[in-house]
Amino acid sequence: MNFKIISVASLLVTMLFAATVFAAAPIRIGALFAVTGPAAFLGEPERNSAKMVIDEINKAGGVKGRKLELIAYDTTGDATKAVQLATKLIKDDKVVAIIGPSTTGETMAVIPVAEKEQVPLISCSAGSKITDPVKKWVFKTAQNDALAVGKIYEYLQKTKQTTVSILTVSDGFGASGREQLKIQAAKYGITVVSDDTYGPKDTDMTAQLTKIRGTHSQAIICWGTNPGPAVIAKNARQLGIKTPLFMSHGVSSKKFIELAGEAAEGIKLPSGKVVVADQLASTDKQKKSLMAFVKDYQIHYKAEGDHFGGHAWDAVMLIKNAVESGADAATAIRDQLEKTKSFAGIGGSFNYSPQDHAGLGKDAFVLVEVKNKDWAIVK
Amino acid sequence: MQFDQILQYTLSGLSTGAIYALIGIGFSIIYNATGIINFAQGEFVMLGGLLTLSCLELLQLPLWAAIPCSVAVATVVGVLFERLAIRPLRQPTPINLVIITIGGSILIRGLAMLVWGKDTHAIPPFSGDDPIAIGGATILPQHLWILAITLIIIVVNKIYFYHTISGKAMRACSYNRRAAGLVGIDVKRMVLFSFIISSAMGAIAGIIVAPLTMTAYDVGVMLGLKGFCAAIIGGMSSGISTVVGGLILGVLESLGAGLISSGYKDAIAFIILLLLLFIRPQGLFGKADSERV
Numbered sequence: 317m318n319f320k321i322i323s324v325a326s327l328l329v330t331m332l333f334a335a336t337v338f339a340a341a342p343i344r345i346g347a348l349f350a351v352t353g354p355a356a357f358l359g360e361p362e363r364n365s366a367k368m369v370i371d372e373i374n375k376a377g378g379v380k381g382r383k384l385e386l387i388a389y390d391t392t393g394d395a396t397k398a399v400q401l402a403t404k405l406i407k408d409d410k411v412v413a414i415i416g417p418s419t420t421g422e423t424m425a426v427i428p429v430a431e432k433e434q435v436p437l438i439s440c441s442a443g444s445k446i447t448d449p450v451k452k453w454v455f456k457t458a459q460n461d462a463l464a465v466g467k468i469y470e471y472l473q474k475t476k477q478t479t480v481s482i483l484t485v486s487d488g489f490g491a492s493g494r495e496q497l498k499i500q501a502a503k504y505g506i507t508v509v510s511d512d513t514y515g516p517k518d519t520d521m522t523a524q525l526t527k528i529r530g531t532h533s534q535a536i537i538c539w540g541t542n543p544g545p546a547v548i549a550k551n552a553r554q555l556g557i558k559t560p561l562f563m564s565h566g567v568s569s570k571k572f573i574e575l576a577g578e579a580a581e582g583i584k585l586p587s588g589k590v591v592v593a594d595q596l597a598s599t600d601k602q603k604k605s606l607m608a609f610v611k612d613y614q615i616h617y618k619a620e621g622d623h624f625g626g627h628a629w630d631a632v633m634l635i636k637n638a639v640e641s642g643a644d645a646a647t648a649i650r651d652q653l654e655k656t657k658s659f660a661g662i663g664g665s666f667n668y669s670p671q672d673h674a675g676l677g678k679d680a681f682v683l684v685e686v687k688n689k690d691w692a693i694v695k
Numbered sequence: 696m697q698f699d700q701i702l703q704y705t706l707s708g709l710s711t712g713a714i715y716a717l718i719g720i721g722f723s724i725i726y727n728a729t730g731i732i733n734f735a736q737g738e739f740v741m742l743g744g745l746l747t748l749s750c751l752e753l754l755q756l757p758l759w760a761a762i763p764c765s766v767a768v769a770t771v772v773g774v775l776f777e778r779l780a781i782r783p784l785r786q787p788t789p790i791n792l793v794i795i796t797i798g799g800s801i802l803i804r805g806l807a808m809l810v811w812g813k814d815t816h817a818i819p820p821f822s823g824d825d826p827i828a829i830g831g832a833t834i835l836p837q838h839l840w841i842l843a844i845t846l847i848i849i850v851v852n853k854i855y856f857y858h859t860i861s862g863k864a865m866r867a868c869s870y871n872r873r874a875a876g877l878v879g880i881d882v883k884r885m886v887l888f889s890f891i892i893s894s895a896m897g898a899i900a901g902i903i904v905a906p907l908t909m910t911a912y913d914v915g916v917m918l919g920l921k922g923f924c925a926a927i928i929g930g931m932s933s934g935i936s937t938v939v940g941g942l943i944l945g946v947l948e949s950l951g952a953g954l955i956s957s958g959y960k961d962a963i964a965f966i967i968l969l970l971l972l973f974i975r976p977q978g979l980f981g982k983a984d985s986e987r988v
């Protein structure tokens with residue numbers, strides 16, 4: 317009895333799928349996200365956001381009558397796997413464009429594949445070397461680390477603080493931040509007086525902070541992703557350090573405030589505008605996209621949308637816009653992407669050109685401060 | 696170099712070291728009763744923290760009830776692990792056992808990832824988080840909890856192993872399993888006991904550190920390794936020398952990060968581990984074992 321129902325039901329489902337396949341060939345978009353593994357905090361919201369926005373587009377009738385189909389694979393943060401899966405997306409799944417990967421290391425590994433097979437790649441990772449120098453088939457939606465560093469230094473210069481201590485995590489994200497912090501310091505008249513690191517799984521950073529306290533620098537900049545910075549915030553409070561503490565955009569989600577609790581109060585960091593979407597002036601071009609993204613994410617996943625998910629949202633929308641202007645094959649989509657002008661997405665206002673495949677300016681970041689367990693824009 | 700700084704490094708090191716010690720004792724209890732190095736020990740630390748989180752948030756229990764609850768559940772997991780993975784083994788060669796415990800740890804970690812997700816979670820401190828000043832250095836009330844609970848556990852351990860029948864039986868097993876069996880000690884039950892004690896201890900360690908270090912499905916790996924280091928320094932004894940091993944490790948790490956370079960913090964721990972394994976495999980305080988014939 318039960319078997320009958322199940323078999324009939326599955327037959328119906330199969331027919332349903334078959335029907336959609338035959339109705340109009342969907343446009344296939346590939347995605348590589350680190351949904352599990354150490355970079356899961358990037359990959360998971362990215363996968364969720366990409367899936368969400370593609371479902372929404374399809375529900376609204378697709379693009380020019382054609383559905384979009386997302387084929388997403390989990391790279392587990394492993395560059396070798398990312399390359400294999402990129403090849404699979406191109407050769408087997410015949411996708412017209414690839415979104416991702418989530419980390420800079422994976423992206424650098426996948427770039428040669430995309431270039432050789434001539435498929436546009438829209439990376440969701442931040443490393444500036446992805447689009448510098450410009451590669452014909454490679455774009456990115458995540459803001460460069462350099463922009464985030466610039467935002468902090470600009471503020472320090474404005475408030476006449478000239479000595480900083482930096483404390484960075486010993487992984488790719490921290491290394492890239494550390495490099496930028498040291499390179500850009502001179503430009504803003506800032507001296508880095510101490511340079512320390514901590515391990516991504518470390519549970520106590522009082523030693524580093526004690527050392528930093530001894531240097532009497534005017535600001536401490538910490539570059540890392542959860543949970544390290546939350547531990548540092550707590551440790552700094554324990555040690556009674558009054559020096560202003562700055563974090564990176566790597567922790568600009570509610571999760572950080574939740575983890576660090578009281579200790580988060582007063583910490584400043586550069587962030588994508590998504591965390592302060594409702595505080596933006598109504599004249600802000602991004603406001604509409606941001607509010608839509610935050611609302612949708614809340615409905616679909618009962619969680620706060622963060623700017624990592626935003627990178628994937630932007631990538632899908634960029635492809636959608638390209639398809640809307642008539643492109644449905646790899647080459648045409650690439651050409652359309654390069655013509656993107658003032659697209660107000662989650663990460664910022666994108667302006668691609670043959671010379672610039674990163675497309676964002678310093679306005680992509682705002683400096684925010686933790687106030688009463690929430691974010692507030694620093695004027 | 697100011698005195699304040701050294702004091703702070705030492706205090707931070709001691710409190711981290713106490714955690715390593717607690718985890719290290721868990722390693723050595725099982726090792727002594729069974730000859731197994733249980734690489735899943737770190738996972739019980741993780742379970743302790745995350746189960747407490749669930750008790751607090753899902754079941755809305757107060758903290759004093761959540762702690763015994765999660766220790767109990769983690770202990771049940773430890774019992775199941777022994778029953779399902781260790782006991783059925785027909786030829787328990789050391790290499791088989793090591794591989795099984797590593798496999799078990801991956802399984803437990805994977806399940807934890809499915810249950811609690813990949814996010815890091817915070818647990819409220821037991822009694823506020825206003826720093827306490829000692830000289831020029833500061834520690835948190837939670838550090839005092841850690842030191843006190845570690846101390847209590849060591850004392851209870853000592854009493855158990857030296858003044859109760861089952862504790863003495865367990866020590867007998869660690870000296871010679873066959874002889875213990877011949878005088879009527881149920882060796883298999885002692886093995887089970889050792890898993891119960893060490894998983895409970897691991898869970899307690901996980902709970903008392905969670906307010907400071909936060910917890911996630913993968914915290915067990917690094918803490919487990921550090922605990923293992925402590926046990927090695929202490930020569931795999933389930934007593935005071937493992938505790939001293941943990942404290943030495945914690946203080947050296949902290950001093951190394953502060954005075955030499957923070958980049959070498961973990962390297963210091965592992966260099967000590969390797970050196971000891973090469974030069975004094977019997978531990979820093981142990982006498983060289985005579986070869987059993």
